[in-house]
Amino acid sequence: MIVAFLNQKGGVGKTTLALHLAGQWAITGKRVLLIDADPQGSALDWAQERASQGLPRLFSVVGLARDTLHHEAPELARSVDHVVIDGPPRVAGLLRSALLAADLVLLPVQPSPLDGWASAEMLTLLDQARIFKPAIAARFILNRYPARTLIGRATADNLADHDPPLLPAHVGQRVIFADALRTGRLASEMDSGSIAAREISELAQQVESLLP
Template sequence: MIVALLNQKGGVGKTTLALHLAGEWARQGQRVTLIDADPQGSALDWSQQREHERLARLFGVIGLARDTLHREAPELARTANHVVIDGPPRVAGLMRSALMAADLVLIPVQPSPLDGWASAEMLALLKEARIYRPNLAARFVLNRCAARTIIARETANGLADHDPPVLGATIGQRIVFAAAAQSGQLVQELDPDGPAAREIARLAEDITSLAAGRDRHG
């Protein structure tokens, strides 16, 4: 399965979610490759930091910030259970290529009024991709949610009947994610029994269930 985390708005947590999703599957014993398709190369930086700290490699990270992703990602998927694409902000050609490569598109958004999360440009690109790939699955993912806030509930309710819909799993606003990024680690390593690790496990579980459902009915 090829999962792409995409949103033309920067700073919504695409890299954090991509790394932790890849790490969760790797910790389950699955073969995972992460494609860093962001010209900023944050996932590659994390991988290099991990190597510098002499930590065990969990999954491969490859830099492919070019618009041939739709040809190269399926080749990588032949030797992996999962390929995770950390997408670019505001690079339309790269975004289109990632959309054409993916089996599932995750659109991370932060709790905000509806005009904050609704990236018209991102949704237009998704609609365009579905002309060629009508079965392309997509979900919003609520990220950096402060616990029990009204705005988080309002955002979730606003997305409930939306296309694409919102994934059930949500990720909280937690300092441990920043600590993990700086040390080349994952929250599952820093605090394996903590709430952040549980949320990432739930995210991976929801995606796996979604893919299994599509396999049964697709």
């Protein structure tokens, strides 16, 4: 199945979440392919850093930052259990192609009004994509979530009855994620008992439960 992390706003943590979801599934024995559809190529950089350090490859990462993604991704999905797409910010043709490729769209948002406005634009694109592919499922996911702050709780409350729904799993603002991204590792490899590792494990289980 194909899961795409998409949001028109950059900096919401799409790459971190995509890499960690792919890694968590790989650790549990799934065959996973990550498609880096962001022209910046951050996921490819992560994979190259990992290889340069001699770390084992958990899953394959390929770059497909082009608007034929919706044709190519289903073909690639035939040879694996899951495909994870790290989507682009504000590249209209490529973003639409990633939407049409996906079985499930995950919309990362941070506790910020600016993220809410960008998500509104993203939902319009999602509605347009459903004209051609009605079965696309979607969920919001709160990332870098400061649970004890007013804005964090307000964002969660505002999305609680939203369509698409909010995933119950929240991912917090944790330094270990930045360190993992920089060093070609996963949070669970750096500290398997960390809160971050538990959050990603819960996220992976909830996402898989949504897949057909």
